[in-house]
Amino acid sequence: MPNITFLNPDGSRQTFDIAEGVSVMQGAVANGVGGIVGECGGNAMCATCHVYVDGSQVASFPPMSADEDALLDGTASDRKPNSRLSCQIRVTEAVGGLVVELPERQI
Amino acid sequence: MTEANPLVIVGAGHAGFQLALALRQNHYDGSIKLVNNEPYAPYQRPPLSKAYLKGDGNLAPLVFRPKAFFSEQRIELIPAKAEAIDRGKKKIRLSAGAELQYGHLVLAVGARNRELRSPHEEGCIHYIRTLAETACLKERLLSARHVTVEGTGFIGLEFASAGRRKGLIVDVIELGQRLMERAVTPEISQFFLRRHERSGVNFHFGTEVAGIERGGGDGRYTIALAQGKKIETDLVVAGIGVNPNTELAASAGLVVNGGILVDQNLSTSDANISAIGDCVVFPTPYATKPVRIESVQNATDQARCLAARLVGKGAPYRSLPWFWSDQGSDKLQIVGLTHDVDRTVLRGSPETGSFSVFCYAGDRLLGIESVNWPADHVVGREILERGGSVDPKAAADPDFVLKTLLE
Numbered sequence: 001m002p003n004i005t006f007l008n009p010d011g012s013r014q015t016f017d018i019a020e021g022v023s024v025m026q027g028a029v030a031n032g033v034g035g036i037v038g039e040c041g042g043n044a045m046c047a048t049c050h051v052y053v054d055g056s057q058v059a060s061f062p063p064m065s066a067d068e069d070a071l072l073d074g075t076a077s078d079r080k081p082n083s084r085l086s087c088q089i090r091v092t093e094a095v096g097g098l099v100v101e102l103p104e105r106q107i
Numbered sequence: 108m109t110e111a112n113p114l115v116i117v118g119a120g121h122a123g124f125q126l127a128l129a130l131r132q133n134h135y136d137g138s139i140k141l142v143n144n145e146p147y148a149p150y151q152r153p154p155l156s157k158a159y160l161k162g163d164g165n166l167a168p169l170v171f172r173p174k175a176f177f178s179e180q181r182i183e184l185i186p187a188k189a190e191a192i193d194r195g196k197k198k199i200r201l202s203a204g205a206e207l208q209y210g211h212l213v214l215a216v217g218a219r220n221r222e223l224r225s226p227h228e229e230g231c232i233h234y235i236r237t238l239a240e241t242a243c244l245k246e247r248l249l250s251a252r253h254v255t256v257e258g259t260g261f262i263g264l265e266f267a268s269a270g271r272r273k274g275l276i277v278d279v280i281e282l283g284q285r286l287m288e289r290a291v292t293p294e295i296s297q298f299f300l301r302r303h304e305r306s307g308v309n310f311h312f313g314t315e316v317a318g319i320e321r322g323g324g325d326g327r328y329t330i331a332l333a334q335g336k337k338i339e340t341d342l343v344v345a346g347i348g349v350n351p352n353t354e355l356a357a358s359a360g361l362v363v364n365g366g367i368l369v370d371q372n373l374s375t376s377d378a379n380i381s382a383i384g385d386c387v388v389f390p391t392p393y394a395t396k397p398v399r400i401e402s403v404q405n406a407t408d409q410a411r412c413l414a415a416r417l418v419g420k421g422a423p424y425r426s427l428p429w430f431w432s433d434q435g436s437d438k439l440q441i442v443g444l445t446h447d448v449d450r451t452v453l454r455g456s457p458e459t460g461s462f463s464v465f466c467y468a469g470d471r472l473l474g475i476e477s478v479n480w481p482a483d484h485v486v487g488r489e490i491l492e493r494g495g496s497v498d499p500k501a502a503a504d505p506d507f508v509l510k511t512l513l514e
Contacts, residue, residue: 026168032176034132039407041151042158042168045431045440046404047485067438067481073510074485107411 002096006033009104018091024100025049025087035102042087047071048107049086051100058082061089077103112210113138114417115199117189117355119149122384122406123215124171127182129414139181140207142199144188147238148174153403155241156265157433161272164245169238189216192359194377213413214356214367214375214382218349218401223257227319231328232343235262244344251275251341255330257316259286261432263346264303268435271306278309278338280316280330289348290430292448294464295439295476298457302437311336319343351386351399364388366399371423373413381416383409392425393444393473393491404429427492429484440484443474443491455480455505463487465502472496486510 001017004024008014018027028036028049037048044067053061061084064072068088072079086100114130116123119141127139143149150169159169177184187201198206220234233244248254253276256263263279264286270277285296286303304310314334322329330338351366362368362376366388373381373389384406388399408426415421429442437460448466455462461479465472472495475487486509490497501507 022168029171030167030173032172032179039403040431041153041403043153043431043433044481045438070481070485073482074488 002091002093002098004028004091004095005097005099006035007099007101008035009102020091020093022091023087024051024089024091024095024098025085027091028086033102035106036086037106038087039107040087044068044071044085044088047075047085050075050077050103050106051084051086052080052103053082053084053089054099054101055082057095057098058084060094064088075103076105076107112197112208113140113183114211114213115140115142115207115209116213116215117142117199118215118217118384118386119143119145119184120215120217120384120406121152121403122217122410123213124149125407125410126213126215126383126414127180128171129411130417131180131182133414133418133420135414135418137210138183140183140185141177142185142187142189142201142207144186144202145237145239146186148177148184150238152236155238156235156262156269159238159241160235160245160248160266160269164242166238189355192355192380194359194379197379209379211417212380214380214386215384215406215410216352216355216367216382216386218351218385220345221348221350223316223343223345223347225316225318227316227343228321228328231319231321232345234345235266236349244342247342248273248275253278253327253340255280255338255340255343257281257343257345258347259283259288260290260346260348261287261430261434263344264299264434265432266344266346267303267308268306271303271308272435276309277307278311278340279303280311280314280332282313282315284312291439291441291476292445292451292464292466294451294453294457295478298462298478299434299437299439301457302435306435311338316343349385349401353386356380356382356386368397371425372416372421373409373424381413383413389424391428391444393428395447398444400428402428402430427488429488438479438481440477440481441474442477442484442488443472445474445476448473450499452499452502454483454502462505465497465499467499470496470499483509486513489513 005015016031040046191200259281353363356367357363367382412424445466450467452465463477463483477484
């Protein structure tokens, strides 16, 4: 299973093996990553699973949808060029080793 | 709260679960007992009418957290129904006959389906509120060719579009004259009517089910409509709204008025008992009268607000309400409470499939309904949260970038 590392705002790191096919948000919530809320259940409606993707990896992802782009304008913590909604990132072999940084706030 | 006087939460839906979670996130160290009358681990409801009905039936994506989470976080799940509250002794009685002492009690008891009252045979009417109901419907859909939906709320219409995607014939019955009448303006109703009709849904307005009988062969049912028409169908899904679960509160003498009445701190008329979620009527800065709201946003925001109070960081509940519905490929998002709307401004064109309706009372912006235009929704949320408005003339210009109002 691909592993994904979550960098918490307090500097701590958590790394988990996450099954292919689920979203990064679902993988985070299932492993109890407190900094991801995922309130709408992955429907790209709430922007509470905001992450900053490691800069060298962001370009290798499929481009974001217009919905995701719009929602990122409404995140609780500032949007940055490497902002994504983790419910829109599917876990595949290709994202193995991904490092995502969690914002200060989701709500 | 000590082990002998735990914090007891009745109901493990979005509100109850979120409260337990938020308490631990707020470093609440006392004992938490979560009374769950569902036969499953606490799970999310919105995916039931969406991904779950379409998917392979796997329950893992539905549960809020895996089992280990509850023991790690010392959230004790108690599988039972709460039957009665003894406020004097600060105890609740559970379905198994056991009693549970509480230091503070939280009612997150939700709502239940309004049931179809017309005569019908057992088993032909389905609901989409609980996982058990939806699992049963999912099974029956495997052999269905024709489905009938009563009610045009979010759930009924989400199911209707899911049915068309599966290639089923879908008839929808609505007592009123337009779709989602209690929730949206006529502009939105009209748009979704055209979309659903184009996808092949048959609508019957101004009528209701008068009776359902077995017949028509192949184990099918015949529905008689009040105005005489008959429909042959394999199953009926009723989405005609819900009633709040107030019996437990009312029988304990708490004030109930269209829901369990709470103040701005989400306290009931007994200071030792709070209530949150779909079951409560509460004051809000966004309406002139206390309201009851059925939504994930309201359930979880109230849970977080109450958790803060229970750890001594209380502030009145003032969250801005917002809602969403996915119907076919269309995304409807609503922010604000728009019941008192007396004037609407259309932004963009329904013909393009992407537009918003700005709802005003006089010049004051009450809320925004957006179809396939998430930017308006997101920015609108921010504007309304700040207590701002949008000049109706500016709103009407689709080229006006709403975001500039936040700068």
